[in-house]
Amino acid sequence: MPRLFIAVPISKTSKEIIVKNVLQNPVVKMPDIRWISENNLHITLKFLGEVPIRKVQLLKEIVQKSGLSHDSFKIQLKDSGVFPNKRTPRVLWIGIQPPDALCRLQNDLEKLAFDQGFEKENRPFQPHLTLGRLSDNGHEIAIESLDTVIQTVKEIHFPPFVVDQIQLIESTLTPQGPLYHTIYSQNLKNMLISVQNN
Secondary structure, eight states, X not given: OOEEEEEEOOOHHHHHHHIIXXXXXGXXXXXXXXXXXXXXXXXXXXXXXXXXXXXXXXXXXXXXHHHHTSBOEEEEEXXXXXXXXXXXXXXXXXXXXXXXXXXXXXXXXHHHHHHTTOOOOOSOOOOEEEEEEEOOOSSOOOHHHHHHHHHHHHTOOOOOEEEOEEEEEEEEOOTXXXXXXXXXXXXXXXXXXXOOOO
Protein backbone atom coordinates (compact mmCIF):
# COMPACT_ATOMS: atom_id res chain seq x y z
CA MET A 1 0.00 0.00 0.00
CA PRO A 2 1.29 3.50 -0.80
CA ARG A 3 2.25 5.74 2.12
CA LEU A 4 0.60 9.10 1.47
CA PHE A 5 0.23 12.62 2.81
CA ILE A 6 -1.32 15.90 1.63
CA ALA A 7 0.85 19.02 1.61
CA VAL A 8 1.48 22.42 0.09
CA PRO A 9 4.85 23.24 -1.51
CA ILE A 10 7.05 26.12 -0.40
CA SER A 11 8.65 28.61 -2.77
CA LYS A 12 11.94 28.01 -4.54
CA THR A 13 13.34 31.12 -2.85
CA SER A 14 12.44 29.80 0.61
CA LYS A 15 14.17 26.50 -0.17
CA GLU A 16 17.30 28.31 -1.34
CA ILE A 17 17.38 30.39 1.85
CA ILE A 18 17.06 27.25 4.00
CA VAL A 19 19.86 25.53 2.09
CA LYS A 20 22.20 28.52 2.39
CA ASN A 21 21.43 29.55 5.98
CA VAL A 22 20.70 26.18 7.58
CA LEU A 23 21.65 23.06 5.61
CA GLN A 24 25.02 24.49 4.54
CA ASN A 25 25.65 26.56 7.67
CA PRO A 26 28.36 25.08 9.96
CA VAL A 27 27.00 27.08 12.91
CA VAL A 28 23.87 24.93 13.10
CA LYS A 29 25.48 21.53 12.60
CA MET A 30 24.36 19.04 15.26
CA PRO A 31 24.97 15.28 15.04
CA ASP A 32 21.59 14.65 16.67
CA ILE A 33 19.60 16.37 13.89
CA ARG A 34 18.60 14.57 10.71
CA TRP A 35 17.96 17.45 8.34
CA ILE A 36 15.16 17.34 5.78
CA SER A 37 16.64 17.44 2.28
CA GLU A 38 15.92 20.41 0.02
CA ASN A 39 13.68 18.37 -2.28
CA ASN A 40 11.57 17.11 0.63
CA LEU A 41 10.76 20.47 2.23
CA HIS A 42 6.99 21.05 2.36
CA ILE A 43 4.13 22.00 4.69
CA THR A 44 2.10 18.93 5.67
CA LEU A 45 -1.67 19.37 5.88
CA LYS A 46 -2.61 15.76 6.60
CA PHE A 47 -0.58 12.58 7.03
CA LEU A 48 -2.56 9.55 5.86
CA GLY A 49 -0.11 6.69 6.31
CA GLU A 50 -0.58 3.52 4.28
CA VAL A 51 -3.65 3.77 2.06
CA PRO A 52 -5.27 0.95 0.04
CA ILE A 53 -4.83 1.43 -3.71
CA ARG A 54 -8.60 1.50 -4.19
CA LYS A 55 -8.84 4.68 -2.07
CA VAL A 56 -6.18 6.71 -3.89
CA GLN A 57 -8.66 8.01 -6.47
CA LEU A 58 -10.96 9.08 -3.65
CA LEU A 59 -8.11 11.09 -2.12
CA LYS A 60 -7.44 12.78 -5.45
CA GLU A 61 -11.10 13.84 -5.54
CA ILE A 62 -10.85 15.17 -1.97
CA VAL A 63 -7.77 17.23 -2.87
CA GLN A 64 -9.47 18.50 -6.02
CA LYS A 65 -12.66 19.53 -4.20
CA SER A 66 -10.75 21.29 -1.45
CA GLY A 67 -8.49 23.11 -3.90
CA LEU A 68 -11.43 24.38 -5.94
CA SER A 69 -13.06 25.70 -2.75
CA HIS A 70 -10.18 27.88 -1.55
CA ASP A 71 -8.48 30.97 -2.94
CA SER A 72 -4.71 31.14 -3.19
CA PHE A 73 -3.12 33.05 -0.30
CA LYS A 74 0.19 34.42 0.96
CA ILE A 75 2.19 33.07 3.86
CA GLN A 76 5.66 33.60 5.28
CA LEU A 77 8.05 31.27 7.07
CA LYS A 78 8.81 32.81 10.45
CA ASP A 79 9.97 31.78 13.94
CA SER A 80 11.35 28.41 15.04
CA GLY A 81 11.10 25.88 17.84
CA VAL A 82 10.84 22.18 18.65
CA PHE A 83 8.06 19.65 19.24
CA PRO A 84 7.03 18.55 21.79
CA ASN A 85 9.38 20.57 24.03
CA LYS A 86 13.07 21.26 24.71
CA ARG A 87 13.33 18.53 27.34
CA THR A 88 12.41 15.86 24.79
CA PRO A 89 12.86 17.53 21.39
CA ARG A 90 11.89 15.41 18.41
CA VAL A 91 11.07 17.85 15.60
CA LEU A 92 12.77 21.15 14.69
CA TRP A 93 10.29 23.41 12.91
CA ILE A 94 9.82 26.76 11.19
CA GLY A 95 6.51 28.51 11.83
CA ILE A 96 3.95 29.88 9.36
CA GLN A 97 2.55 33.43 9.41
CA PRO A 98 -0.28 34.26 9.11
CA PRO A 99 -1.69 30.78 9.73
CA ASP A 100 -5.43 31.49 9.25
CA ALA A 101 -5.90 30.61 5.56
CA LEU A 102 -3.69 27.53 5.88
CA CYS A 103 -5.70 26.38 8.90
CA ARG A 104 -8.97 26.81 7.00
CA LEU A 105 -7.62 24.76 4.11
CA GLN A 106 -6.38 22.04 6.44
CA ASN A 107 -9.66 21.97 8.36
CA ASP A 108 -11.62 21.59 5.14
CA LEU A 109 -9.38 18.73 3.99
CA GLU A 110 -9.71 17.05 7.37
CA LYS A 111 -13.53 17.19 7.22
CA LEU A 112 -13.71 15.96 3.62
CA ALA A 113 -11.37 13.06 4.39
CA PHE A 114 -13.27 12.12 7.55
CA ASP A 115 -16.58 12.14 5.66
CA GLN A 116 -15.06 9.61 3.26
CA GLY A 117 -13.95 7.26 6.02
CA PHE A 118 -10.38 8.40 6.66
CA GLU A 119 -9.22 8.63 10.26
CA LYS A 120 -9.43 12.07 11.82
CA GLU A 121 -6.33 13.65 13.34
CA ASN A 122 -6.98 14.09 17.07
CA ARG A 123 -4.20 16.59 17.70
CA PRO A 124 -4.86 20.25 16.86
CA PHE A 125 -3.24 21.41 13.63
CA GLN A 126 -0.07 23.43 14.20
CA PRO A 127 1.06 24.99 10.90
CA HIS A 128 4.79 24.44 10.45
CA LEU A 129 7.53 23.27 8.14
CA THR A 130 9.62 20.41 9.51
CA LEU A 131 13.27 21.35 9.20
CA GLY A 132 14.85 18.37 10.94
CA ARG A 133 14.21 15.44 13.24
CA LEU A 134 16.19 14.87 16.42
CA SER A 135 17.52 11.39 17.08
CA ASP A 136 17.29 9.69 20.43
CA ASN A 137 20.76 8.22 20.67
CA GLY A 138 20.51 7.34 24.33
CA HIS A 139 22.12 10.54 25.53
CA GLU A 140 20.86 13.97 26.42
CA ILE A 141 20.50 16.50 23.61
CA ALA A 142 22.87 19.46 24.04
CA ILE A 143 20.34 22.16 24.90
CA GLU A 144 22.78 25.02 24.35
CA SER A 145 23.57 23.77 20.85
CA LEU A 146 19.86 23.35 20.15
CA ASP A 147 19.20 26.91 21.35
CA THR A 148 21.86 28.17 18.94
CA VAL A 149 20.17 26.35 16.06
CA ILE A 150 16.72 27.70 16.97
CA GLN A 151 17.99 31.26 17.39
CA THR A 152 19.85 31.10 14.07
CA VAL A 153 16.70 29.97 12.27
CA LYS A 154 14.60 32.64 14.01
CA GLU A 155 16.89 35.36 12.67
CA ILE A 156 16.46 34.28 9.03
CA HIS A 157 14.21 36.53 6.94
CA PHE A 158 11.95 34.71 4.49
CA PRO A 159 9.99 36.73 1.91
CA PRO A 160 6.25 35.98 1.69
CA PHE A 161 5.12 33.60 -1.03
CA VAL A 162 1.84 32.49 -2.55
CA VAL A 163 0.28 29.13 -1.75
CA ASP A 164 -1.61 28.22 -4.91
CA GLN A 165 -1.50 24.42 -4.99
CA ILE A 166 -2.26 21.34 -2.89
CA GLN A 167 -0.40 18.08 -3.50
CA LEU A 168 -1.07 14.43 -2.76
CA ILE A 169 2.36 12.92 -2.19
CA GLU A 170 3.61 9.35 -1.91
CA SER A 171 6.47 8.69 0.50
CA THR A 172 8.72 5.71 -0.16
CA LEU A 173 11.03 4.82 2.72
CA THR A 174 14.61 3.93 1.79
CA PRO A 175 17.83 3.44 3.82
CA GLN A 176 18.96 6.85 2.53
CA GLY A 177 15.76 8.54 3.67
CA PRO A 178 12.25 9.00 2.27
CA LEU A 179 11.66 9.66 -1.42
CA TYR A 180 8.66 11.86 -2.24
CA HIS A 181 6.65 11.62 -5.43
CA THR A 182 3.70 13.91 -6.18
CA ILE A 183 0.92 11.74 -7.57
CA TYR A 184 -1.72 14.46 -7.85
CA SER A 185 -1.81 18.26 -7.56
CA GLN A 186 -4.67 20.74 -7.60
CA ASN A 187 -4.42 24.50 -8.08
CA LEU A 188 -6.32 26.76 -5.70
CA LYS A 189 -8.86 29.27 -6.99
CA ASN A 190 -8.04 32.75 -8.31
CA MET A 191 -4.65 31.90 -9.75
CA LEU A 192 -4.59 35.37 -11.31
CA ILE A 193 -3.85 36.95 -7.93
CA SER A 194 -0.77 34.76 -7.55
CA VAL A 195 2.74 35.99 -8.08
CA GLN A 196 5.50 33.77 -9.36
CA ASN A 197 6.89 31.68 -6.51
CA ASN A 198 10.57 32.21 -7.20
